Amino acid sequence: MRRSKADAAETRQQILLAAEQVFYEKGVANASMEDVARAAGVTRGAIYWHFSNRTELFLELSRSVRLPQEDLIARELEAENADVLSVLERAGGDWLELLSADAQRQRILSILLRCDYSGEFACVCERQVDIDAEHMRALEAAFGKARTQGRLAACWTPQTAATALRWMIKGVCAEWLLFGRRFDIAREGREGLRRLFLSFAPQ
Amino acid sequence: MRRSKADAAETRQQILLAAEQVFYEKGVANASMEDVARAAGVTRGAIYWHFSNRTELFLELSRSVRLPQEDLIARELEAENADVLSVLERAGGDWLELLSADAQRQRILSILLRCDYSGEFACVCERQVDIDAEHMRALEAAFGKARTQGRLAACWTPQTAATALRWMIKGVCAEWLLFGRRFDIAREGREGLRRLFLSFAPQ
DNA sequence: GAATTAACATACAGACCTGTTTGTATGTAG
DNA sequence: CTACATACAAACAGGTCTGTATGTTAATTC
Structure with a gap:
């Protein structure tokens, strides 16, 4: 039952989505390929066709999220002569807000944070x-x-x-994602950034 | 070959030490009990005699380190009428310095940070x-x-x-331990604390 | 000093899980 | 339309790891 090229691409995407769900629930190391396959509605054969092993599947998954870094850099570069600090502060806050509204990004970041990078996943790290x-x-x-x-x-x-x-953003993300999202990350994050940037400013 | 009570206690300690080494090198999930046993110079039988399973071994290991929290609290409590902020700043710095000099503490904290708590290790978390x-x-x-x-x-x-x-201390510990200890955590940590506490002070 | 029991070692059963191989039906190029 | 490559499913082979059951010896206990 050969599928068309477009079908295959969709299958691949389904596998990535399923991996995101399953890795998020069970952790990258604890989830079996069978789990992922079942969640994707395929067999392990399909997964091994599209990805050579679990590590590469994980790597591909990690590529599909933009980390704060990349967005922040983009924002910072476009501001040539503007007030760099306020641009950075706003960019950081915006990114946190984006995170708070994007469940998929939350899951992938959680996976990346909770994963144990010693051993096979060192390359992802x-x-x-x-x-x-x-x-x-x-x-x-x-x-x-x-x-x-x-x-x-x-x-x-x-x-x-x-x-x-960097410490602040990493800290707030880890705190929020790993321990039950028990606060309003957009609000408190912006507040933390505000205070930090206040101390950056002269006087 | 039954050993004396003191011998048994020492065996138990050896197992904990070995677990610390092996978990640190391979990660809690990736290390097998056989690995730990070999490193401790015993067989898995000894481990299962002293600990009911890997999770409990890990839990016991996590109990054997004092986190920044506990030390900070102790320091803070003893300072009744003193300048609370400078006490806290100094306590934080001291703890970071202690960490920088104590390889065992570094290993255990690394294990705790790198571990994936979804699933079986949720109770440790x-x-x-x-x-x-x-x-x-x-x-x-x-x-x-x-x-x-x-x-x-x-x-x-x-x-x-x-x-x-909290974010700052967590952030600096994670940064230092997880990514190759590429800076002087005592010095830069104190410096970070200094700046943070400067912004805490009025004016 | 016999009985008991603590402190292990050893052996075993079985549950997964991975990677590979084989089979196969279907797009697709020529 | 035929030949081949693609996109999987299904079966297989093998390893590893866990937990437990049982054996063994030496401390304790009484």
Whole structure:
């Protein structure tokens, strides 16, 4: 029962969706390929046709979400001469709000956070680390620009400011996603960012 | 070959030490009991004698480390009328320094961070959440005291300050432990705390 | 000092789960 | 229209890991 090319693409997408659901519920390591297959309405054969193994399926899944990094970078770059800090603050807040409204993004981020990267999934982790490093460079550049504009308080360096921002966003995401989403991440996140950026500003 | 009570206790300790090593290297889910047994110089029989299953072994291991919470609380409580904020800042910094010098603590925290708590290990996670909640109450109380002393800037509430502090410590620990310990956590951690607590202070 | 029992080692049954292979029906190119 | 490649399903082979049951020896107990 050969399907057409378009059918196959849809099957692949179904598998990714199912993997997202199942990995989210059982964790990447605990979910069997059979679980994923059943959720996708296919057999393991289909999965192994489209993906060579679980790790690659996971890798592909991780590629399908934009992390805060990428969005933040995009926002920051488009603001040439504007007030870099307020752009960054708004971009961070917007991203948190986007996250709070997008269940799929929440699931994928949860999977990435809850996963144990030691062993077979190390390569997935490495990719995250790479993205992270690039993001840090961009953030530091942005804070450097703020510094030359005289908009960064003396007690912060571009590096420490970027680090603090990164820690806060990572912290709030982890807190919210891993422990039952027990607060309003958009509101409290923006509030946290507001206070942090207040301390970034001179005086 | 029945051993004496003292011998048995030592065996148990050896198993815990081995579990720490193996779980750290392979992750809790990926390590087999056989791995742990071999590292401890016993057989799986010994492990199953002392611990009913892997989850309980893991739980016991998690009990053997003091998290930042507990130490911070202790420090904070002993400071009755002193400057709460500087006590908290120093306690946080001290704890990070302690962590940076204690390889065992690093390993256990790494295990706890990297572990996937969905499924069988949910109970371990719950314990962490409970400790966390209690810690937050204590921290909020401390910041509340600072507020009544007029030492907390108007833009912070006890709750938001406690949250920010928690996020920062969690963030720096996760960053350092999970991604190759690529910076001086004691120094940069203290620096981050310093800046955060500067923004806590009035003016 | 016999009986008991604690502290393991060893052996075993069986549950998964993975990766592969084989089969097959159907698009699709020539 | 035929030959082949594609997109799977189904069956298979093998390994690993867990939990338990049972054996064994030496501490304790009385």
